[in-house]
Every structure is written in C-alpha cells, then in structure tokens.
Amino acid sequence: MKTTNKKTNILITGAGLCGSLLGLRLAQRGYHVDILEKRPDMRKAVVDGGRSINLALSDRGLAGLKLVGLEEKVRELCIPMHGRLIHDVDGNTFASNYSGREGEYINSISREELNKLLLDEADKYEDVQIDFDDAVTSVDLKNASVTYHDSETDTEKEWKSDIVLGTDGAGSVVRKAMMKQRDFLFSHSMNWLPHGYKELNIPPTEDGKWRIEKNFLHIWPRGGFMLIALPNLDGSFTLTLFMQYDGDGPAFNKIKTDQEITDFFTTYFKDVMEHIPDLIEQYHTNPAPPLGTVRCSPWTAYGTSLIMGDAAHAIVPFYGQGMNASFEDVVVFDKMLDQHENWSDAFDAFSKTRKPDADAIADLALDNFVEMRDSVANPNFQLKRQIEMRLEAVFAKAEYQSKYSLVTFPEEGISYREAMLRGRAQDKAILWLLENDQIKVEDDINDLLKSIQQKTEEVLWLRG
Known part of the structure; x- marks a missing residue:
C-alpha cells in the first residue's frame, strides 16, 4: 500500500454504483471519504433517476465486488442468465448460450438493490460521510474544492478537500470543469445514437412466478429496432424497447396513439402483448431517453482530481458492460494506489492504463447493438x-x-x-x-x- 497518507481528505461526487463502491474501497484502505450525491437517499425515498431498472452483472463487475468482500452477498440479489433466447416475429424461439463452459453466465440484478447494499456497507465505516440532496454545481480543480447546493438551507456552499474523485455519471460536473481548463488540452466527445429506449414491465403471475423463461436474456430482434427482457427477483421482467426516434420504419415519434401502439406490438411483438395487460398506459407513461457514448482525455487534472466510471467513459448498454467497466475501474485504481507513492502518479497511471480499454468497450458496445438487432437472426x-x-x-x-x-x-x-x-x-x-x-x-x-x-x-x- 504505497499511497500511505491516510490524513488525505477525499471527496467523491456521486453516490451511484461506481461512487459507492469506490468510497467503500477507499474506506477499507483507511482513508476519510466524503460523498456528495444530488439525489435523495434511495434507501429512504423512491428515486427516479431515469436509469435502467436492472443490469447485467458479469465477471469483471464481480471482481470489484470481491475486492470489497461483497461477492457472495450480491449473488443473493442475482438471477443467472445462461444465454440469449431469441424470439422471431412468429413467436418461435431459439436459445444461444453465452458460453460453452460450465458455470459461465451473466446475472440480472436490480440497480437499486445493489446500490442500496453498497451504500449500507460504506455507511458502516466511521470515516465515510454521505450527504444526499446536495448537487455539485461547480468544481475548482486546482484547489480540490466544489460548490454545491445545500438542499436543507437552499444555499450554495463550498466543500474543500485534498482530492476530488468524479463518479457523477455521464453528465459529470467534474468532467465539465476539466473541459473549461486552459492549462492543458482536453479532448471530449459525446456521440448520440439516433435511437432511444423505453422501459416496460411484464408483471409476475398471480402466484409470483415468471411468465416467460427466467434464466435467459430475451431478445426480439427486428432489424432497425429490438426489444429485450431481463428477469427480476419478484417474478417480473423489465423490458427495454430500443428504437429510432425518427426515420423510415417504426420510430418513437411515429408511434403515439393507442391504436398505433397496439398495431406496432401486434405486428412485431405479438407474443409479448399477452403478458402486459397495461401496455398502452406503460408506453404513454414511460419516457424514451437517448443513448450516447462519452469519450474524453485526460481523466485527471493537477494531481488533485480524477474521473472514472460513466463520468469518464459512458457507453451504450448493448454489451451489458457499463456497470462492469465502472467496477473494474475501481479494481484497476486500487492497484495503482498500491504501485505509486502519490496521488498524482496514481491518477496518471490509471488514466493511461484504462483509457484504451474504455475506448474498446465503447466500440464493442456499439458493435453489439448491430449484432443483437440484426446478426442474431x-x-x-x-x-x-x-x-x-x-x-x-x-x-x-x-x-x-x-x-x-x-x-x-x-x-x-x-x-x-x-x-x-x-x-x-x-x-x-x-x-x-x-x-x-x-x-x-x-x-x-x-x-x-x-x-x-x-x-x-x-x-x-x-x-x-
């Protein structure tokens, strides 16, 4: 453990999956950690973050959970998915396993339940303080301080630290602060797909069972668009419809009336309709947010700040690796702290090591969109x-x-x-x-x- 100054005050912006895992690991290493989170405490209030309800957890993410001693606890929250179950337009299905080896599968897990567990574990450490409903509005990177909106007093306040770690998602305030610097060149791109996504839900049966096979990730590939389904522990399935907003063929902006929704699902997803009695209501109620990829460089500034997770490399969800990549960030960063004497060197080494991998999984996720909607058939x-x-x-x-x-x-x-x-x-x-x-x-x-x-x-x- 080379980075040994335990008196360092660390501020993490964002208490989502990456931030809570990172905070937990740093606390385990003996650091004092403060975390500012703009949303309410999800353990006490219903939080609608506009994010997917469940996620695919696989080996790279599990390695991060193993690092903090939570792998077995988290497995209790998972449903194994051994492969894809492909549904054609006529309702026929065929299975495509993820691996030919025993014991290799991915897991469906609730984003919220996993985040709650990580927050609970971080809260067990006296040196961890998590403040909710406090939105960071600006960052002074050179001085490692942030300005945030204190919801209790409805005022702007400053928080001074020694190190700022940005895990505040695709819209990262820390990354935006790096973009504004004139002391170094900062490259940044955010590329949007012409597609968005809309989440729907297949409820459980009256006796709490799953209406379709639970141990698969279900895919209805339809060329320019597709539907997928992941199982939940309560017997329900979370469906995600990926589709263009405009253009030739079906599109969100062309499917608006009750009849258009009914006709669309009858034509392309007839075998799903029977399982969603309130399909029309769900379709009208649930939003269709966009899908984008964030790339930037460098990930660190002045030896005082670092971004990781979606703040550094948000990707589209088609490889099921967004969370896994963020958790692997924590594993790699932990190794950098072992190998380097100071924060600046650890930050630089992490960025240089991890950036090529972040670009690679971003490219693979885009590739897999085409594969899932077209190639699987x-x-x-x-x-x-x-x-x-x-x-x-x-x-x-x-x-x-x-x-x-x-x-x-x-x-x-x-x-x-x-x-x-x-x-x-x-x-x-x-x-x-x-x-x-x-x-x-x-x-x-x-x-x-x-x-x-x-x-x-x-x-x-x-x-x-």
Missing part, C-alpha cells in the same frame, strides 16, 4: 455460435475463447482492448471460413480449432 451467426460453443466446451480458455467470453468471462489480466482485438479477428476468421465452405459445425473439433487459430493469426497479422 443471421444463419451464419448462428453457425458461428454453435462452433464457438463446441470449442469452449472442449478446450481451455488459453486455447479458445469467443469474443463474448473474452469480454465477459475473461482470464485474469485480459483487458477490454485485448478482448476486442482478438475477438474481432476470431469473428472475421470464423465467418470467412463459413462463407467460403472451409469449415462446418460438425467438423472434427481439433481441425476446427486449428483452422480458426490459423485464420485468426492471419487476420491479426494483416491488421498489424
């Missing part, structure tokens, strides 16, 4: 997945992992960037071999592995 994609399942069932991770497994169930030390580079090359190799009749699903398993490895190395070599 493609025959060659299905054949590719069958081959990958065979390979993963027989060979060790060191010999073969699909792109999805490299991202979601990595061996220790496999970064997002490594997963992207090798995974993309493997995908290209397998699809080329299939399209050119060089391999078949039923081929000898050793021959399959050899052909795919050789072609993958060719692709990697050509890409330099």
Whole structure:
C-alpha cells in the first residue's frame, strides 16, 4: 500500500454504483471519504433517476465486488442468465448460450438493490460521510474544492478537500470543469445514437412466478429496432424497447396513439402483448431517453482530481458492460494506489492504463447493438455460435475463447482492448471460413480449432 497518507481528505461526487463502491474501497484502505450525491437517499425515498431498472452483472463487475468482500452477498440479489433466447416475429424461439463452459453466465440484478447494499456497507465505516440532496454545481480543480447546493438551507456552499474523485455519471460536473481548463488540452466527445429506449414491465403471475423463461436474456430482434427482457427477483421482467426516434420504419415519434401502439406490438411483438395487460398506459407513461457514448482525455487534472466510471467513459448498454467497466475501474485504481507513492502518479497511471480499454468497450458496445438487432437472426451467426460453443466446451480458455467470453468471462489480466482485438479477428476468421465452405459445425473439433487459430493469426497479422 504505497499511497500511505491516510490524513488525505477525499471527496467523491456521486453516490451511484461506481461512487459507492469506490468510497467503500477507499474506506477499507483507511482513508476519510466524503460523498456528495444530488439525489435523495434511495434507501429512504423512491428515486427516479431515469436509469435502467436492472443490469447485467458479469465477471469483471464481480471482481470489484470481491475486492470489497461483497461477492457472495450480491449473488443473493442475482438471477443467472445462461444465454440469449431469441424470439422471431412468429413467436418461435431459439436459445444461444453465452458460453460453452460450465458455470459461465451473466446475472440480472436490480440497480437499486445493489446500490442500496453498497451504500449500507460504506455507511458502516466511521470515516465515510454521505450527504444526499446536495448537487455539485461547480468544481475548482486546482484547489480540490466544489460548490454545491445545500438542499436543507437552499444555499450554495463550498466543500474543500485534498482530492476530488468524479463518479457523477455521464453528465459529470467534474468532467465539465476539466473541459473549461486552459492549462492543458482536453479532448471530449459525446456521440448520440439516433435511437432511444423505453422501459416496460411484464408483471409476475398471480402466484409470483415468471411468465416467460427466467434464466435467459430475451431478445426480439427486428432489424432497425429490438426489444429485450431481463428477469427480476419478484417474478417480473423489465423490458427495454430500443428504437429510432425518427426515420423510415417504426420510430418513437411515429408511434403515439393507442391504436398505433397496439398495431406496432401486434405486428412485431405479438407474443409479448399477452403478458402486459397495461401496455398502452406503460408506453404513454414511460419516457424514451437517448443513448450516447462519452469519450474524453485526460481523466485527471493537477494531481488533485480524477474521473472514472460513466463520468469518464459512458457507453451504450448493448454489451451489458457499463456497470462492469465502472467496477473494474475501481479494481484497476486500487492497484495503482498500491504501485505509486502519490496521488498524482496514481491518477496518471490509471488514466493511461484504462483509457484504451474504455475506448474498446465503447466500440464493442456499439458493435453489439448491430449484432443483437440484426446478426442474431443471421444463419451464419448462428453457425458461428454453435462452433464457438463446441470449442469452449472442449478446450481451455488459453486455447479458445469467443469474443463474448473474452469480454465477459475473461482470464485474469485480459483487458477490454485485448478482448476486442482478438475477438474481432476470431469473428472475421470464423465467418470467412463459413462463407467460403472451409469449415462446418460438425467438423472434427481439433481441425476446427486449428483452422480458426490459423485464420485468426492471419487476420491479426494483416491488421498489424
């Protein structure tokens, strides 16, 4: 533990998933931590943060929870999802497992319940103070101080600290303060998809059971748009409709009346309609917020401040890695504190190490949007997945992992960037071999592995 000055006062902006995990870990390391959160305490009030209700938790995120000793507690809040269950327009389904190996699956978990658990655990430490309903309005990065709106007195106040850690989400005030600096070059982009998302709910049966298979992530791919469903512990499912706002074909701004909603779901999602008795009301009531990707650099300023999580690298949700990437940030940052003598060096090392991985998972998430809405219904994609399942069932991770497994169930030390580079090359190799009749699903398993490895190395070599 090289960064040893425990008298350092640390201020974290944002008590969401990343901020609460980070605060907990720093408290475990012996630091005094203050956290300012603009929303009410979700443990005492119903909070509508405009965020997805449940999330996909996988190995990278679990590593962050293991770091703070909460992996087993969190697993009690999870529902395992072993693969995708694809629904076609006619109501037919087929399953596509996430991995060919035993024990590799992702988990559906309530964002709120996980956040509450992290807050409860952080609150157990005397050196952690969490203030809710206090919105940070500006940040003085050089002096590590923030101005915030105190809801109790309805006044603006200043909070002076030694270190400011911004985990305040995609709209980060700390990141915006970095953008305003003139002492260094700060690159920033926020790219919006032409699509938004609308959440709906399938209620449980009268006896509290799930109306559709609970141990899958359900997908209704329809080309330019899609519907997905994740299970909840109470027997319900959270549905998310991803669709463009405008343009040719179905779009949010063209589906507004009761009849238009009914016609749309009858045409494209008939097997879902029977499970949502109040579909019309839900559709009208629930918003359709946008989907965007935040990229920026650097993530640190003046040796006094650092951003991480969505504040540094918000991504679209199509790989189920947003929370996992944020939790992995905490793991990597924890290692940087072990390796460096001061905060400035730890911040710089974290930013340089993590930025390429953040860019990689952002790209992969955008790629997966196309795959989920289009490719999963493609025959060659299905054949590719069958081959990958065979390979993963027989060979060790060191010999073969699909792109999805490299991202979601990595061996220790496999970064997002490594997963992207090798995974993309493997995908290209397998699809080329299939399209050119060089391999078949039923081929000898050793021959399959050899052909795919050789072609993958060719692709990697050509890409330099």
